[in-house]
Amino acid sequence: MQSTPESDSPAPAERPARPPLRPLTPVEGRVLGVLVEKQHTVPDTYPLSLNALASGCNQKTARAPVMNVSEAEILEAIDGLKGLSLVFEGSSSRVPRFEHNMQRVLAVPSQSVALLAMLLLRGPQTAAELRLNTARLHGFADISSVEGFLDELADRAPPFVVRLPRAPGARENRWMHLLSGEVSAAAAAEATVRATDGATAALGELEQLRAEQQALTEKVAKLQGLVEHMAAQLGIPADEFLD
Known part of the structure; x- marks a missing residue:
């Protein structure tokens, strides 16, 4: 049975040949x-x-x-x-x-x-x-x-x-x-390296964001502790500052 947008079963492989499109730029x-x-x-x-x-x-x-x-x-x-x-x-x-x-x-x-x-x-x-x-x-x-x-x-x-x-x-x-034509072995290897480098760079950016988030979390925790300490010395409920 032919695939529909709601199905994850691919259509049968046998199809009549179609006129080829020119390679895309x-x-x-x-x-x-x-x-x-x-x-x-x-x-x-x-x-x-x-x-x-x-x-x-x-x-x-x-x-x-x-x-x-x-x-x-x-x-x-x-x-x-x-x-x-x-x-x-x-x-x-x-x-x-x-x-x-x-x-x-x-x-x-x-x-x-x-x-x-x-x-x-x-x-x-x-x-x-x-x-x-x-x-x-x-x-x-x-x-x-x-x-x-x-x-x-x-x-x-x-x-x-x-x-x-x-x-x-x-x-x-x-x-x-293959919409842009045949892929040579050299071009495929170069494209694979680019894709791998891109994924590596994305992971590096993600790790950097995680590190920055962790640093901000630690700063907020320190500030919160400082506010609670100052509030205790002044006899003021810390919740008034932290809410």
Whole structure:
């Protein structure tokens, strides 16, 4: 039975061959991924204005690689995506707003759209990483369900994703999209390093925030103790200062 947005069972692999899309440019891929992501994470502002789209494309977090693209470059990418019917412009607003048409054009379920979008935004990832990173786009039941949809995407003609060779020291294979063309071994290795470095940097930032939070907690505790001590000396209830 074919998959629906409510199901975590991938569709059958056997499908008629489809006319191949031309490879997307890096900016086109980023624009498409951002539109899918923001449709789920900020639905109140979707479809996106050019300004919101630029902010999403140039985010410093949850992006690999980090980009710094101009609105002119984004408009050029939008024109290219319009030509592929992957993006269209809404007509109900005075400010131009853009939305994706990825699910219909690629003829894949919403779960697969979520996986492709995250690969477009973050580069090569393991099935476990994809399950975590797509949580706000779709809640996969388990890693095996993610792998099922990835296998279905890989069995397309031509395929949408590829399982990369396992990197030295890695316990799991990473996956990469093929919407921008074939992935060479060198490019895959470089992208994997970028993704790993990005994850390491994110963990470092998280640890730094935790350390700062702990330091603030300790300072507050010291201040509270000082207030209680001063209140006791003055014969004033400390609760009047601490409430």
